[in-house]
Amino acid sequence: MTNELKPARVRFAPSPTGHLHLGGLRTALFDWLYARRTGGQFVLRIEDTDQKRYNPESLNSLTRGLHWLGLDWDEGPDCGGPFGPYVQSERKAFYATYAQQLVDAGHAYRCYTSETELEELRKQGKEYDRRHRSLTAAQRAAFEAEGRAYVIRFAVPLAGTTVVADAVRGNVVVENQRIPVDPVLVKSDGMPTYHLAVVVDDHLMEITHVLRGEEWLPSAPLHVLIYAALGWEKPVFVHLPIILDPSGKGKMSKRKPVVDGREMPVFVSDFIQEGYLPEAVFNFLANTGWSFDGERDIFTRAEAVARFDVKDISAKATALDYKKLEWLNGIYIRSLAPADLKAHLLPFVAAALGIDEAVLAADQRFDHLIPLIQERIKLLTEAAPLIDWAFSEEIIYSDPAKLVGKKLTAAESVAVLKAGAALLQSVEPFTLHNLEEAFRAQAETMGVKIGSFLAPFRVAITGKTVSPPLFESMVVLGREESVRRVAKAQAVLESYARAAV
RNA sequence: GCCCGUAUCGUCUAGUGGACUAGGACUCAGCCCUUUCAAGGCUGCGACCGGGGUUCGAAUCCCCGUACGGGUACCA
Numbered sequence: 001m002t003n004e005l006k007p008a009r010v011r012f013a014p015s016p017t018g019h020l021h022l023g024g025l026r027t028a029l030f031d032w033l034y035a036r037r038t039g040g041q042f043v044l045r046i047e048d049t050d051q052k053r054y055n056p057e058s059l060n061s062l063t064r065g066l067h068w069l070g071l072d073w074d075e076g077p078d079c080g081g082p083f084g085p086y087v088q089s090e091r092k093a094f095y096a097t098y099a100q101q102l103v104d105a106g107h108a109y110r111c112y113t114s115e116t117e118l119e120e121l122r123k124q125g126k127e128y129d130r131r132h133r134s135l136t137a138a139q140r141a142a143f144e145a146e147g148r149a150y151v152i153r154f155a156v157p158l159a160g161t162t163v164v165a166d167a168v169r170g171n172v173v174v175e176n177q178r179i180p181v182d183p184v185l186v187k188s189d190g191m192p193t194y195h196l197a198v199v200v201d202d203h204l205m206e207i208t209h210v211l212r213g214e215e216w217l218p219s220a221p222l223h224v225l226i227y228a229a230l231g232w233e234k235p236v237f238v239h240l241p242i243i244l245d246p247s248g249k250g251k252m253s254k255r256k257p258v259v260d261g262r263e264m265p266v267f268v269s270d271f272i273q274e275g276y277l278p279e280a281v282f283n284f285l286a287n288t289g290w291s292f293d294g295e296r297d298i299f300t301r302a303e304a305v306a307r308f309d310v311k312d313i314s315a316k317a318t319a320l321d322y323k324k325l326e327w328l329n330g331i332y333i334r335s336l337a338p339a340d341l342k343a344h345l346l347p348f349v350a351a352a353l354g355i356d357e358a359v360l361a362a363d364q365r366f367d368h369l370i371p372l373i374q375e376r377i378k379l380l381t382e383a384a385p386l387i388d389w390a391f392s393e394e395i396i397y398s399d400p401a402k403l404v405g406k407k408l409t410a411a412e413s414v415a416v417l418k419a420g421a422a423l424l425q426s427v428e429p430f431t432l433h434n435l436e437e438a439f440r441a442q443a444e445t446m447g448v449k450i451g452s453f454l455a456p457f458r459v460a461i462t463g464k465t466v467s468p469p470l471f472e473s474m475v476v477l478g479r480e481e482s483v484r485r486v487a488k489a490q491a492v493l494e495s496y497a498r499a500a501v
Numbered sequence: 502g503c504c505c506g507u508a509u510c511g512u513c514u515a516g517u518g519g520a521c522u523a524g525g526a527c528u529c530a531g532c533c534c535u536u537u538c539a540a541g542g543c544u545g546c547g548a549c550c551g552g553g554g555u556u557c558g559a560a561u562c563c564c565c566g567u568a569c570g571g572g573u574a575c576c577a
Contacts, residue, residue: 017576052576053577118575122574149575151575166506174504175504178573180572180574188575194576198577213571214506214572217506218573221505244569246512248512248570249570287514291514294515294525295515295526296525297513297526314507315506317571318514319513320513321513321527321528323512323528324526325527375541377539386538451535454536455536455537457536458536458537464537464538468538468539469537470536
């Protein structure tokens with residue numbers, strides 16, 4: 001298709017403080033979508049300017065999460081690029097240079113107020129009072145002579161307004177007086193704050209579109225002011241709507257929300273662990289805050305890339321609909337070729353059953369079971385409980401009453417089981433078709449509805465009242481084991497029937 | 502408190518002044534199919550936050566109110 005959009009340079013700039021969150025993943029996804037749509041570049045940059053909250057493990061989980069979703073970047077800490085380094089802690093020299101430039105131009109100043117002094121102000125309900133904004137040379141020299149630590153603060157204009165041009169909201173106008181009083185640009189430890197670093201890096205890396213969460217909108221005017229003070233051209237701001245807790249009240253937090261009594265995943269690692277397919281999460285996330293069109297909910301990566309545009313992003317915060325995500329995951333599971341589903345299922349089922357992956361992979365029963373459960377699961381984790389019976393040595397009929405078919409007495413169920421056992425032994429060959437034919441004929445002969453007739457066998461074979469299709473299950477198990485289970489069930493039910501009388 | 506943003510079925514959304522008796526999807530209910538459970542098919546319930554304007558005409562534009570969300574750090 002013709003590409004009418006200019007190639008964009010976008011970046012995903014997470015801070016490595018913990019696990020990658022769904023909201024962060026969505027931001028990364030939109031970044032990627034826009035870069036790919038326009039034929040531009042997707043840059044990964046690590047914003048680790050807060051050494052107190054730095055968590056070295058988060059970088060791994062971050063790249064793992066992005067790769068899992070199928071996102072790739074053109075420049076970043078791992079692969080380098082022409083605008084490196086891509087880790088902010090390695091870019092301190094840049095920030096120092098531009099901070100000094102701002103100070104020299106009178107747009108920023110050294111503030112010697114200590115954190116304890118600030119704390120006292122705060123206790124009195126006051127904010128910073130710009131006390132060092134216009135120090136005389138002598139005052140400044142005195143502080144320096146004392147060896148006092150300082151921060152560099154931005155001198156926010158005392159009057160006027162600042163306009164943030166946001167691609168999804170239009171112009172947001174803010175009075176400069178409402179911008180927080182002279183925000184810190186460089187901390188006393190020499191590290192820049194987000195505000196300085198993000199502006200310097202986005203400019204130096206030639207970022208054209210800044211996609212980030214809406215929580216940044218309030219500080220965007222400050223950023224606009226910094227761009228102006230430095231004489232730089234601004235990027236296009238695209239503030240993405242916040243992803244809300246499923247209840248719709250409040251941002252998603254680290255705490256797992258509970259839906260229908262179940263705890264739902266919040267970190268990307270949770271989604272991986274709980275059996276979600278990356279394609280489904282991709283599709284779902286693309287639909288939160290953006291939509292393919294009014295009619296289709298399901299689309300491929302390529303289709304999303306071909307249609308994505310930042311101007312179509314919604315400004316409305318969205319509650320996470322886990323039910324819909326699960327439904328979508330089910331759709332994607334059903335669309336998988338059996339071999340692919342097997343590959344996805346292997347680690348989950350092997351772990352749940354306590355079987356070695358290689359052993360399970362070679363087990364023919366597993367192959368035969370997969371098509372039987374494909375349309376019955378929404379999550380990969382749901383497979384094991386559906387097929388564990390096929391791999392257990394012994395079925396325990398702890399509740400013999402379950403072996404009784406609907407509208408049947410225990411004694412009648414014993415008779416059913418007995419008749420079926422005979423069939424299991426005689427059917428030749430032991431195939432789906434033959435079994436079904438024989439059982440249906442027998443049920444009719446005995447005047448029992450097929451559903452009731454089969455119920456005792458379902459429990460005998462699988463130990464459960466809900467299972468994959470029965471005849472298929474018997475075939476998977478084989479004649480011998482099927483006969484053995486039915487015989488045991490029959491014995492259990494007989495003694496239960498006797499006791500009941 | 503102050504600042505900013507947002508406001509269509511319970512949820513995700515389509516809708517950019519007339520094509521809207523407001524469309525799709527999830528959820529929920531019912532029916533069909535059916536060896537259980539699913540899957541699938543069909544049907545149904547269900548919304549333009551309120552009030553003022555502007556206009557021949559408003560879900561769509563403006564104002565006020567309300568509600569919700571976000572921000573208000575030497576965190577990002």
